[in-house]
Amino acid sequence: MHLLNLLFRNVLRHKLRSALTIAAVAVAILAFGILRTVVGAWYVGVEASSANRLVTRNAISLIFYLPISYKEKMQTIPGVKNVSYGNWFGGIYIDEKNFFPNFAIEPKGYLELYPELVLKEEDKKAFIKDRKGFIAGKKLVERFGWNIGDTVTLKGTIFQGNWDFILRGIYRGRDKSTDETTFLFHWDYLNERVRKNMPALADHAGYFVIGIKDPSMAAEISRAVDMTFKNSLAETLTETERAFNLSFVAMTEAIVIAIELVSYVVIFIIMAVAANTMAMTARERRAEYAIFKTLGFRGIHIASMIYGESFLITMLGCAIGVAVSYPVANAFSSELGAYFPVFNISGETIFMDVVASVVVALAAGFFPTLRAVKTNIAQGLRSKT
Amino acid sequence: MSEPIVLVKNLLKSYRRGSEIIPVLEDISFAIDRGDFLALMGPSGSGKSTLLNLLAGIDYPDSGEIIVGGIDISALSETQLSMWRALNVGFIFQFYNLIPVLTAFENVELPLLLSPLSRKQRRSHVEAALEIVNLMDRLNHYPSELSGGQQQRVAIARAIVSDPSIIVADEPTGDLDRASAVDILELMSNLNREFSKTIIMVTHDPRAAKRARSIMYLDKGTLKDAPAESAF
Numbered sequence: 001m002h003l004l005n006l007l008f009r010n011v012l013r014h015k016l017r018s019a020l021t022i023a024a025v026a027v028a029i030l031a032f033g034i035l036r037t038v039v040g041a042w043y044v045g046v047e048a049s050s051a052n053r054l055v056t057r058n059a060i061s062l063i064f065y066l067p068i069s070y071k072e073k074m075q076t077i078p079g080v081k082n083v084s085y086g087n088w089f090g091g092i093y094i095d096e097k098n099f100f101p102n103f104a105i106e107p108k109g110y111l112e113l114y115p116e117l118v119l120k121e122e123d124k125k126a127f128i129k130d131r132k133g134f135i136a137g138k139k140l141v142e143r144f145g146w147n148i149g150d151t152v153t154l155k156g157t158i159f160q161g162n163w164d165f166i167l168r169g170i171y172r173g174r175d176k177s178t179d180e181t182t183f184l185f186h187w188d189y190l191n192e193r194v195r196k197n198m199p200a201l202a203d204h205a206g207y208f209v210i211g212i213k214d215p216s217m218a219a220e221i222s223r224a225v226d227m228t229f230k231n232s233l234a235e236t237l238t239e240t241e242r243a244f245n246l247s248f249v250a251m252t253e254a255i256v257i258a259i260e261l262v263s264y265v266v267i268f269i270i271m272a273v274a275a276n277t278m279a280m281t282a283r284e285r286r287a288e289y290a291i292f293k294t295l296g297f298r299g300i301h302i303a304s305m306i307y308g309e310s311f312l313i314t315m316l317g318c319a320i321g322v323a324v325s326y327p328v329a330n331a332f333s334s335e336l337g338a339y340f341p342v343f344n345i346s347g348e349t350i351f352m353d354v355v356a357s358v359v360v361a362l363a364a365g366f367f368p369t370l371r372a373v374k375t376n377i378a379q380g381l382r383s384k385t
Numbered sequence: 386m387s388e389p390i391v392l393v394k395n396l397l398k399s400y401r402r403g404s405e406i407i408p409v410l411e412d413i414s415f416a417i418d419r420g421d422f423l424a425l426m427g428p429s430g431s432g433k434s435t436l437l438n439l440l441a442g443i444d445y446p447d448s449g450e451i452i453v454g455g456i457d458i459s460a461l462s463e464t465q466l467s468m469w470r471a472l473n474v475g476f477i478f479q480f481y482n483l484i485p486v487l488t489a490f491e492n493v494e495l496p497l498l499l500s501p502l503s504r505k506q507r508r509s510h511v512e513a514a515l516e517i518v519n520l521m522d523r524l525n526h527y528p529s530e531l532s533g534g535q536q537q538r539v540a541i542a543r544a545i546v547s548d549p550s551i552i553v554a555d556e557p558t559g560d561l562d563r564a565s566a567v568d569i570l571e572l573m574s575n576l577n578r579e580f581s582k583t584i585i586m587v588t589h590d591p592r593a594a595k596r597a598r599s600i601m602y603l604d605k606g607t608l609k610d611a612p613a614e615s616a617f
Contacts, residue, residue, distance in 0.1 A: 009486035009487070012486075013485075287482065288482075288484055291478075291484070292495075293443075293467065294441075294470065294476050295476070295495055295543075296467050296470045296471025296496060297499065298463075376443075376444065378434075378438050378443060378444050381478070
């Protein structure tokens with residue numbers, strides 16, 4: 001007979017109570033894991049940022065454009081490797097609920113700057129060659145069942161009218177954090193129509209992406225870019241891609257903080273539930289602990305029994321919670337893929353789940369153990385009779 | 386009878402209830418010979434169980450000495466006392482106090498888990514103890530599957546499995562029917578006679594006390610030569 005055997009039998013002594021506590025821990029760990037994943041998904045753009053890229057936009061606001069002619073000047077700045085540009089298009093596919101990010105880009109330079117968008121060489125060539133062509137991420141293509149050669153029509157919101165595009169390539173993400181839900185098409189195609197319909201916006205880009213040779217020079221290059229266009233009609237604001245993406249997250253920071261707080265509250269609640277179970281258990285077994293002590297078992301043995309049971313219940317709940325997290329995250333991802341393009345349970349989240357469970361087990365077992373160890377034998381034996 | 390196995394000198398024990406101090410044992414001194422079967426009698430609240438707890442090393446006196454087998458157990462630390470109990474004392478309780486999730490075999494095996502014995506050696510010790518109490522056919526039964534008498538036999542097997550020199554029993558027949566009580570007392574007498582175990586038994590039952598070789602009366606925390614008429 002070993003301690004582990006005794007622990008299992010003790011857990012099974014009140015089957016319903018143990019099952020409910022394990023289920024509660026599992027649900028809490030599931031909720032904690034999913035909420036942490038939501039927070040992670042919020043920062044996925046930041047995670048996917050490259051230290052080798054800077055983003056330049058209009059210093060007044062992102063909604064104002066910059067002349068395309070800035071590209072040549074930017075390329076002459078020391079430390080700059082290559083420059084590309086793009087526009088947020090904001091097109092709608094059939095219905096507003098089918099939201100996905102779509103950009104007009106300068107294809108050749110843009111794809112060079114984003115090696116994490118992995119595309120077949122022939123698809124890349126076909127895309128660059130076709131002004132009406134577009135490429136889309138694997139998840140987006142799967143979501144709408146598109147095939148290469150299909151014509152997809154987007155309804156412009158900023159740039160009015162219906163826009164037809166032909167799917168020329170499907171990219172997949174090199175990294176786990178790469179967004180596979182983006183729609184990219186030719187900036188030239190956009191500019192042709194803008195020149196006719198909105199001439200004031202022609203030959204302008206929403207932002208520039210600058211590839212730099214040395215990430216440690218990012219601050220210096222950013223300053224140099226902004227100085228170049230100081231006192232011009234459209235002054236620039238250049239920052240690292242990470243800072244650029246973080247500025248978007250910052251707009252919704254309160255929501256992220258709220259979600260994080262809720263995730264910790266969930267753990268606190270389950271800590272109280274588990275502590276209550278362990279307190280009831282230890283109170284019911286006061287006489288048994290006294291018998292163990294009478295037979296020569298010491299405080300360390302009693303602590304092992306209570307903590308062992310606390311860990312067994314909590315870790316079983318944790319294992320179930322973690323196991324269920326994956327299908328739930330997949331369901332979550334397929335339902336809300338438009339808002340959370342990357343929704344993966346990370347190794348860090350699993351680690352946090354386990355750490356939270358260990359904290360719950362330790363906290364739940366603390367007071368019952370203290371009490372059981374400190375209760376004198378005679379008092380403990382009397383509690384039964 | 387030979388040299389004393391237990392020597393008690395000037396034992397004092399009191400309990401605190403709020404600000405009030407209630408004396409339980411007042412300046413008690415006595416000796417118990419090795420191999421004795423002592424019945425400790427007295428009315429409720431006389432301090433019998435307290436005295437038994439002190440002799441068994443599960444409580445500390447306020448003052449005085451308790452020397453068992455040449456060791457002053459009142460001077461031992463809690464850890465030392467735990468180890469001493471595991472090696473030297475076997476316990477029998479009124480309500481058997483078996484662990485309900487363990488089988489008869491596993492309950493008897495419990496004290497041996499603290500010893501360096503191998504699994505095989507433990508098994509042979511447990512089987513020997515269960516053989517003595519005539520329960521070999523019940524070794525895989527849980528306490529809830531045994532009668533009161535059988536449960537007390539398992540408790541006795543647990544008390545003797547580590548071959549202690551002293552067995553303390555607190556009202557061992559108090560929860561049993563007459564026939565089972567006779568069986569248990571017979572078993573305890575055998576342990577005393579055949580295995581030379583020193584037994585200290587607290588009891589209210591004069592019939593149980595008759596099985597003992599000697600009787601000690603306790604009243605209001607002091608030892609008496611004979612019971613008061615109204616004591617039992």
